[in-house]
Amino acid sequence: MGTPVNIIVGSHVWVEDPEVAWLDGEVTEIKGRDATIITTDGKTIIADISGIYPKDTEAPPAGVDDMTKLAYLHEPGVLYNLACRFSLNEIYTYTGNILIAVNPFRRLPHLYDIHMMEQYKGAAFGELSPHLFAVADTCYRAMINDHGSQSILVSGESGAGKTETTKMLMRYLAFMGGRSGTEGRTVEQQVLESNPVLEAFGNAKTVKNNNSSRFGKFVEIQFDKNWKISGAAIRTYLLERSRVCQVSDPERNYHCFYMLCAAPQEDVKKYKLGDPKTFRYLNQSNCYDVANVDDAKEYLETRNAMDIVGINQVEQNAIFRVMRNHATTFKAAELLMCNEKSLEDSLCKRVIVTPDGNITKPLDPDSAAFSRDALAKTVYSRLFDWIVDKINSSIGQDQNAACLIGVLDIYGFESFKINSFEQLCINFTNEKLQQHFNQHVFKMEQEEYTKEEIDWSYVEFVDNQDVLDLIEKKPGGIIALLDEACMFPKSTHDTFAQKMYQTYKAHKRFSKPKLA
Template structure:
């Protein structure tokens, strides 16, 4: 990008469009790699020959490529002994997940060990991708394989620069998707894979078509173009073998997944007593099957769904739940089970791969859920967009610091006022939105209406906050990527990080050791948690983000900005308006502005002479070194040496006159 004569929006857009037309999906903007999703396979770009091609190549010497970015991180680790982080960002559907895979493939190629008996560490790392994707990815309207959680993979290297361990840190799995999906979307892939399993497996779990299950049939989408769920099921089982999940553990995992599907089919009707509910007779088979798969008592499961235990001192009072409350209880149980299952799988993979405690160098690959703005945005979008805001601020500060150091070294007078942190302060300040949300979530009297009213009063004079006319009980934030309106109806409930007591007691008493492991008894949990303290998902996510930023600050950085070329997810289609919006909202144009602020064109002295030496041919005829020759040319034009970068446009005009 910085080689363009005119570095502005039309020039940037035309450059990307021309390259994309020729399947050149990667473009450098300084040290930042822009990657445009081709929506088709380009295997020639990622084979072993291409990996060998980029190995130890000087950055910028070859065509822009994701391998070049990974190679820089690896070479810096070897030459400087530093750890690196590669930050992959972009909207949903822009190709972040695939880009992350390519990075990890290349790092495994560079740091892989000789073939040994059994599975190597790097093979386990690579095979962790399909397992985690099966349980954490889903089809959305924007992306057929959207990560519904954030992920930071640390790859550890030994003193010989071979991969010696790894750890996966996940962030904010979208729990609500387990129970509620929108039109044209799918639930998590694993549900459909299990419904497409061999007949003997489906028979064992009493499964059939996804259309038969409430948690899957809320949408009219059951299949993905070009994807065979039956084949993916077998591939996932094989990957689970490689990452160290045993046959018994796999059996237990799929029992739990099947149990969630049957749980979602349990329906309720008005009970005999006032303000009570009962299981509909026609769905009792699903109650019994859920109990069988979870190996718990069916009557206790029924009571856990239609009754609630209110604690009063040491004694508990049981009250009946109305039909809607019973449905909410059912969904809460399903979300709790799935969330804990997902965390167990990630922990198991981490233990199987192993961490290298002696490693002094690592390369981290960050793939956080991209900025989201839908017709209806809830707590998940609020958290995802908060994380993008946080990383954008980190990015701006990092690029700004790099330029300050460069210009100071060159003796160039330069100043740039960085972006303020107003939106972040609005969200994460001790008196900000998350703090107010926690206050209302832990209150027995506050509702989403009172939460919104408090927001309106507290932030009415904040330029980054506004109250929309519609819908009611909503608020709008002005993010770096644009305005987003959040509907707060479920904010308080989604912010509470807890498992209902009778659900906990039910599953802790299961005959299945695996289920008990997911839900240890309350006595065990109190050893690590303060049961009386309110636990907030928003606060824990904020703490995790701050720790992540601290880790990123301790490493060098490489940036990859992924871009979605069109909203119809089709190859060869390049929608200008969509691209420009993403370049703006994703901070790409801002990045170019920051990295090239005031001095957009940067040339080495010999490059300057080659281009503008005709302005003073007598200088070139003398015996001057490049720097001295440049100074003489600039002096002739009335410019100082340290104005070299800024004067390029003047040079072009002067050149034209000559």
């Protein structure tokens, strides 16, 4: 938690508060482990001395633009500094070469215009106010000067602003590496226009975020030997398939379904659409609209973006046919252009293969509904993959690229009352990123200090490697146990749970729920 310091009577400190996280005040008395603090708003708090932190009384009222300038680099000091800057509309702050962004939840176009890009072009890192253009510019220069590929990691919890940040980073790289006066659609134009298409099919309104990415994305922007953009590739991960069939209040399904329902009248007729309230997969929640979002306008913008990324009108019509929520097997078969009887049989019957021949058994209604949902999820997932492949082949990859810059935007950490397996995968991915961060910011730096015999005080940090091992280690990790359980025909949720309780009973990072 930063520099160790003695807390004495008269010390200015931060003390934890359940409502506002931290309050500042002065220590008036210390008895054993208990300290009495009078806060600046007049409260008297008694707290354990180990839970209070020194306040930097000489810090400027406007905060500092780089956290490494703080006298004490602890949680209350960091949060207070960010709050001071945010109150002055400064949403960016450095911690060394890491940029922290605080989501303003409003558009700030002046921060990202061409004039701002021109200012950061070639400026030394830290010379101007903190900005994500400075990070992108440093990345571009490092690629040129070191002749090496680079990556920018954009991480944070759901709703932190990762997707918007990624778009701005890509705009800056397109500005630096774009080709002026190129005829037709340029690579950088297509890369930027891939965003609205992927958002339409891969983003949804969640509890925390009106435009939440429900998939992970790694964009590789390829550069030729003149450092101009020569190709690109979009890799996607972990699309949240379950959302297609299962939506809880107050969330929505993927944006594209609502856009299609709000399309111009001729398109609504063509795809046999109407009010989203009439469709089973859309009416499970009572949320059909998103504040300040015009679905009809978004539909037209998405179709325009599809034109730019090389998805033609025939392909667009096919996409919307596949997306159409199925009311009856007749309509589903008609839209999917398949045989109605075959479709009905595949959903309502199962075939058991025996040595004496095949036995066809009808499914009960619940099992048939399960088959229907599985088909819908698989079709949507394949459609999403097809769109990504189409965008990639349209943009084109440069097999002879000199270097690339990768921008990683994965969906953020979330924790609900009930978390699905997909949520475990999402949160596990975030933990892997955190370990990468720990590795580079704490472990490697501190090893360097020791090697160079620099006099320094060790910075404590929570190392999550044991959590990662618990989940992913082979053999014996949770995922390995789950793989094993899936191979045994008599496995159930309960037998899997019992196996985990047995295997990890002594593991400090695993606890058995007190209730069933």
